Amino acid sequence: MTARDAESALLARCSAVAREVAQSAQDQREANVFRLAAMVVQSRFPSESMRLMRASQRYFDLHPDERLAPADVVRKGWVPSLPRLRDMLSHRLHGH
Template identity: 70%
Template sequence: MHSRDVEAAMLNRCEAVARERAASALDQREANVFRLAAMVVQSRFPREATRLMQASERYFAAHPNERLPAQDVVTKGWVVSLPRLRDQLSHTLQLH
């Protein structure tokens, strides 16, 4: 997959989890991305942000040492930038 495809897949996963109540992150990458996504969209989408954060926290409850600082998530390339994540996820949540 190309980086744009990976990014689109992660955005789709964020959107799906933001709409579910009992979702959980499947791995370290998702848990960290969900946590950041929750933080960047909380002001406009509080309910969805809460669900993303809960999905992240469920994963970290079982894997506490896998939580990373935001800078590390960006450095690993899991998120291109926080403003881009905010803008793209906000757009996606607003449309659906």
């Protein structure tokens, strides 16, 4: 899987979780990315942001030691940059 494929799959998962109630992150990577995604789209998509944050929090309730600082999520390469995450996820949430 290429980096673009991985990014696209992660954005698709973020988008799906942002639209559905009662989802949960499946692993540390998803939980941290969902948390970060919730932060970057909060002003434009408050409901979706809340769902992403809840999905993240459900995971961290069980694995509190796996929460990372936003800079560490970027440093690990789980998201390329915050502006790109915001723009790409906003585009998907707008339904384009």
